Amino acid sequence: MMKQKSGRLATKLSTAIGLAMIAGTAAAQDCTTRIGAVLPTSVDWGRPIAETAQFVVEQVNEAGGVAGCQIEMVLRDTQVDPKVGVDAAKALVELDGVQLLLGAVSSGVSMPILTSVTVPGNVMQMSCCSSSTAFTKLAEEGKTGGLWFRTFATTGVQAAVGAKVASDQGYKSVAILYKNDDWGQDLNKLIAADFAALGIEVTAEVAINDGQPSYRAEVTSALAGNPDALYLGLYPNEGTAAVREWLSLGGTQNMIMANSLKSDEFRENVGLQYLGNALGTDTASPRVASADAFVALYKERFGGEPNGPGLSNSYDATMIALLAMEAAGKDATGEQIAAEVARVTDPNGTPVTADASGFAAARDVLAEGGSVMYQGATGNVRFDANGDVSAPAVVWKFTESGTEEVEYLSLTQVDDFIASLK
Incomplete structure (x- = not known):
């Protein structure tokens, strides 16, 4: 298929x-x-x-x-x-x-x-x-x-902003569910360190594999520490299944999501009524004319906002x-x-x-x-010697029609916050 x-x-x-x-x-x-x-x-x-x-x-x-x-x-x-x-x-x-x-x-x-x-x-x-x-x-x-x-931008940006969201929300403890691949392992390592730097307890770090018939064992392990919130470094397929298990077992609706879950599929399959306390992170385009020009071009070509990741x-x-x-x-x-x-x-x-x-x-x-x-769409792109870029960031939430920005952090704000964690 x-x-x-x-x-x-x-x-x-x-x-x-x-x-x-x-x-x-x-x-x-x-x-x-x-x-x-x-x-x-x-x-x-x-x-x-x-x-x-x-x-x-x-x-x-x-x-x-x-x-x-x-x-x-x-x-x-x-x-x-x-x-x-x-x-x-x-x-x-x-x-x-x-x-x-x-x-x-x-x-x-x-x-x-x-x-x-x-x-x-x-x-x-x-x-x-x-x-x-x-x-x-x-x-x-x-x-x-x-x-x-x-x-x-590298995973370090999303990790830092995810930790900032937890701190801003007043969460004292967080469990982490992460995809068991290069990206998820990297994200888990970084955000666990960032949570610790902010004095937030990580009660569990649980890897999620693709294609399992059930994630009940993994979710049960994550629930054991009764965390204030759940951090999700997952893609929509396994993310949907894991969150359904989490909610069915009485897990909190306080969730922080990586940009990989910025998906209509995830929102619709979990249900917006369960995502009211969920906040996501993503890198963002700078507030410049070229970024606005991209949005206009995209809307003209595709008939809608460029809301996807x-x-x-x-x-x-x-x-x-x-x-x-x-x-x-x-x-x-x-x-x-x-x-x-x-x-x-x-x-x-x-x-x-x-x-x-x-x-x-x-x-x-x-x-x-x-x-x-x-x-361009993300501003005046600059690559360093390693082929990497830096970027501003955004905190977002789900709405009935897609997503909505909650907070924008400029490149300077992102860099300063990451520096403060070190």
Whole structure:
């Protein structure tokens, strides 16, 4: 079933590309360059991430493509499964010959792809959403080859803001349920330390595995310490099952959620009536004109607000990667594309907007040997030496129609709070 859904989406996206190429401007090209995308299209929160990336491709093709060729995004579903993700990435690199790979979302999927596919294959990998600090460590050890970038801030931001929420709410004790993968283990380690730094007792740290028929044993263990609140570092499928067990056993409705649960599926399957005291965290776009411009573009294209997780990050990841391809030139290798990322996110470069006209303007600047300052959905993106970014943060809650912002923390506020924990 999942593979069939993924295939239909891939077909729809390929059809959209074909129509864009036929109905495009007179400048339509007679060559095509493929890029790869490994994203979880078989889950409700993953499809919009893929659709947002495809939206960027449509705009770039409208602007004339990359290095004289139209772009075709070959999309494969990861099913949020490391083995499926690695197999998908191998097919894109070894069979389709892509030099640029977008994805994955989950750190537990991105990591094996990076270490076993893209780094050995000298392919650039740009993730919208993987946040584990394990990538930072790998880069510091020189094991990413400069081929890894992500437009989502590290897990440290979400952990710190989650701890701040608990402190602000006056919780004295918290139990943690976390997904038993690279991302969840990293998040659990960080937020447990942040809770401790704020004097909040962690009564239990319980790992949750995929696909179990029941989580009663794990939930019972988490309930044993009678915590004031529950922290959830889970995805919607196991998150829904675990929270249902938690509530049925008398657990508190005081919950703090990672951004992975910012999902209509989770809200609807648990029930809004049980989530009134639940607060979520996420990284956020800065309060700048380029972020507002993205929201307007998204609403025009999709008919609604970009409320799901990772959408602005997916937009920026795709646009920056394609700008780097443009800067690198036709038939560029993954290493050459990665080397140009700094030139298209140069704080001293010519400012360009994150749309078709901005891409066309960037092409002219780059052709003359200049650099550009990309101004996107998450602001003026800056990568450090490890391919990491910093970001503001937001606290949110569920509403009948989606989510609503409760508190916004600027980049300075986030950095200052993280510093105070140390």
